[in-house]
Each structure stands twice: as C-alpha cells, then as structure tokens.
Amino acid sequence: MAKVRGAVTVNTERCKGCNLCVVACPSKVLDLQQKEVNNRGYHFAYMAQPDKCIGCQSCSLVCPDACIEVYRVIEK
Amino acid sequence: MENNDIIRPENLVYKKPALLNDSHMHYCPGCSHGVVHKLIAEVIEEMGMAEKTIGVSPVGCAVFAYNYIDIDWLEAAHGRATAMATATKRLMPDKLVFTYQGDGDFAAIGTCESIHSCNRGEDIAIIFINNAIYGMTGGQMAPTTLLGQKTATCPYGRRADLNGYPLSITPLLAELDGTCYVTRQSVHKPASVRKTKAAIRKAFENSMAGKGTSVVEVVSTCNTGWKMTPEKANQWMEENMFAKYPLGDLKDVESKK
Numbered sequence: 001m002a003k004v005r006g007a008v009t010v011n012t013e014r015c016k017g018c019n020l021c022v023v024a025c026p027s028k029v030l031d032l033q034q035k036e037v038n039n040r041g042y043h044f045a046y047m048a049q050p051d052k053c054i055g056c057q058s059c060s061l062v063c064p065d066a067c068i069e070v071y072r073v074i075e076k
Numbered sequence: 077m078e079n080n081d082i083i084r085p086e087n088l089v090y091k092k093p094a095l096l097n098d099s100h101m102h103y104c105p106g107c108s109h110g111v112v113h114k115l116i117a118e119v120i121e122e123m124g125m126a127e128k129t130i131g132v133s134p135v136g137c138a139v140f141a142y143n144y145i146d147i148d149w150l151e152a153a154h155g156r157a158t159a160m161a162t163a164t165k166r167l168m169p170d171k172l173v174f175t176y177q178g179d180g181d182f183a184a185i186g187t188c189e190s191i192h193s194c195n196r197g198e199d200i201a202i203i204f205i206n207n208a209i210y211g212m213t214g215g216q217m218a219p220t221t222l223l224g225q226k227t228a229t230c231p232y233g234r235r236a237d238l239n240g241y242p243l244s245i246t247p248l249l250a251e252l253d254g255t256c257y258v259t260r261q262s263v264h265k266p267a268s269v270r271k272t273k274a275a276i277r278k279a280f281e282n283s284m285a286g287k288g289t290s291v292v293e294v295v296s297t298c299n300t301g302w303k304m305t306p307e308k309a310n311q312w313m314e315e316n317m318f319a320k321y322p323l324g325d326l327k328d329v330e331s332k333k
Contacts, residue, residue: 007082011092018106018306024266042105050079058266060090064110065101070090071082 003075006055010045011067017042021059021068027052030059093117095126095146102140106306108296109138111263112205115273116176117145119280129172130164132157134181137212138205141176155186158193161200165283172284174201179220180210183245190245197254197288201279204246204291207298208317215301219243222320227301242320246293250327256288258327262295264310268323287330295321 008030015038022030022045031048038044045068047053055072095117103109120129126147133141135154142149152160157175165173182190182204193200209227210216216229222242224233234242250258257279261272272294279290295317299309 005077005082007079009083014098014100016105020106020306020310023307023310040100047079055082055089056266057090061266061269062111062263064103064105064107064114066092066096066110066114068090069088069092071084071087072089073077073082073087075077 004054004072005075006053006070006072007050008047008053008059008071009069010047011065011069012038012044012046013040014065014067015042015044016040016065017044018064019045020062020064021045024058024062026056026058027054029053093121095121096144097146099143101144103137104300106297106299106309107137108207108263108294109205111269112176112203112272112294112296113141113144115263115269115276116174116203119273119277120145120147120172123172123277123280125172125280128170129174130168132161132164132173132175134175134177134186136178136181136210138176138178139212155181155184156189157181157186158198158200158202159189162193162196162198165198165200169199169286172201172280173199174203174280174283176203177205178211179204179206179208180212180218183243184219187245191249191252194249194289194291195252195254197256199283199286200289201276201283202289202291203276203279204293205296206293206321207296207301208242209298209301211298211301215298215303220245222316225316244321246291246321247326249289249291254289255291255327256329257282257290257325258293259291259325260293260295260321260323262313262318262323264297264313293321295323
C-alpha cells in the first residue's frame with residue numbers, strides 16, 4: 001500500500017516558539033528545542049520524530065508566523 | 077526514504093505566501109493576528125489581486141499590518157477605518173478595499189463608523205479581530221470583555237452592575253440591510269483556519285461583486301493580555317469565548333441591492 005510521507009522545514013529565525021504547531025500536530029512529530037535558541041532567544045520548533053510526519057499541513061496552518069514549509073510525497 | 081529525499085521543490089505542498097514579506101512580525105508568540113495576516117495574503121494571492129488591493133489598517137496591535145503584507149495600505153485614525161474604506165472604494169470601485177480592525181477599534185471607539193458603513197452597504201470587506209481585551213495598551217477592559225474576565229482595569233473580573241454587559245456587535249450588523257455576509261470564525265485549530273480562509277475569500281469576492289458589506293469576525297486570543305500560554309489561551313477561548321461569541325454564519329444573502 002502506498003504510504004504518505006512528509007517533512008517540514010522551520011524558518012528558525014522567524015519562529016517564536018509559541019508551541020502551537022506542537023499542539024496541532026496529530027502525529028506528535030514536532031517539539032521545541034530544549035536548549036538551543038535562535039537570535040531572538042526563542043526555543044524554536046524542530047522535527048523531533050521525522051519518521052512520523054504525514055505532511056498534513058496542520059502545523060503550517062496554525063503557525064502565526066508562517067515559518068513552516070511542508071513537503072509531502074507518496075511512497076510506492 | 078530519508079528527509080532529504082522528501083524536502084525537494086516538487087514535493088512542496090505548503091509555503092509562506094509570497095505577499096507576506098520577510099519582516100519579523102512584532103506580535104507576541106502565538107498571536108492570532110499572524111494567522112489572519114497569513115490568510116489575507118494567501119487569499120489576495122490566489123485571487124490575483126495583489127496590485128489592486130487597498131487595505132485599511134487600524135489603531136491597535138495590527139497598526140503595523142502595512143509592514144507585513146505587500147499590498148497598498150492606508151492608516152486610519154482610531155476607529156475610522158470603515159470611513160476611510162468607504163471613501164477609497166467610492167473613488168476607486170475597481171479596487172478590492174478591506175479594513176482590518178481589532179475590537180477596541182471596531183467595536184469601541186469606531187462603533188459609529190462601523191455601524192453606519194454597514195448600514196449604507198458599502199462594498200467593502202471588514203476583518204474584525206475580537207480578542208475581548210485592549211491588547212496593545214496592556215490588557216485593559218474593552219466593551220467586548222466577558223463578564224467575570226479579569227483584566228488590568230477590572231482585576232476582580234468584569235461586573236455587569238458596574239461595567240455593563242459585553243458587546244456582541246456582529247449580530248447587530250447582521251440585522252442591518254446593508255450587509256450581505258456576516259460570519260464569525262476562529263483560527264485556533266487547522267480546520268477553523270481553513271474555514272476562516274474560505275470566509276475571507278467569500279468576503280473579498282462579495283466586495284468585488286458589489287453585493288454590500290461583508291463582515292468576518294475572528295474570535296481570537298491575546299495570550300499576553302490574558303496572561304496565559306498560547307496553548308492555554310486557545311483552550312480558554314474555547315471554554316469561555318465561544319459561549320458568548322458562538323461561531324458560524326450569521327447572515328449570507330445573495331445580494332442586498
């Protein structure tokens with residue numbers, strides 16, 4: 001069966017670490033950096049579990065700063 | 077399949093709209109304004125109206141909206157955005173004219189202009205962000221503040237006997253003959269973001285078709301003003317705001333003219 005795989009890229013300098021994408025993700029892929037921060041001092045989001053991403057765009061829709069790009073591919 | 081194989085231009089399904097420029101938004105982390113800005117940029121881009129759109133920005137947190145969306149903007153005096161939009165649309169009927177206002181601008185100081193523009197049925201779209209607080213000035217009580225809600229100027233909660241009742245202005249506007257589309261949406265979940273985008277698109281199309289005034293109220297959060305995390309603010313909004321400001325279309329008529 002074809003499997004949908006996804007991946008996101010986060011514009012880390014634009015991200016403000018509001019955590020809304022982490023909450024919105026149905027597959028629990030995203031998380032905020034625990035120690036690393038960007039130039040403005042925010043703990044930015046990253047893919048903690050990249051294998052689970054299904055490219056559903058939920059994170060990018062709720063992101064107030066439009067810093068998430070979503071890629072999706074159907075694995076055959 | 078590795079991540080690097082997925083992250084390729086041909087697999088891209090969602091990116092920042094080009095009309096939203098690279099300036100760093102001054103909004104607090106998790107602010108609903110950012111989501112609505114993004115949706116407006118997406119809709120204008122999809123309609124191909126980038127060169128023909130004039131937005132009117134308010135006084136309030138969204139006062140710098142002109143820094144973020146790459147279209148023509150006007151800056152109105154506090155509450156007078158719909159009056160400026162009226163003049164703009166009457167002088168240039170081929171432009172898409174919309175106002176972007178918060179509740180302190182639209183439902184407090186600008187109530188007179190708001191109601192009369194809607195009553196005249198001006199062919200403008202109004203995006204009304206309602207977060208039940210004066211966010212920009214530090215979280216004071218607004219007319220839209222809920223009963224019992226604590227703010228900087230009512231630290232023990234809003235009281236009906238002292239402060240009056242919260243103003244739900246959108247149903248009032250739905251009563252007027254000049255409005256063609258009045259709806260109340262939110263942007264706290266992916267599904268609600270999609271619905272709000274469809275509502276904004278419809279409002280903009282109504283404006284270009286000359287059907288009358290369209291009002292899109294977006295029930296929003298102000299996590300800094302409410303003193304909560306963005307996630308908690310969304311929950312609080314679901315539990316408290318939606319009882320007073322229920323979501324859904326209040327009016328959708330074919331044409332008022």
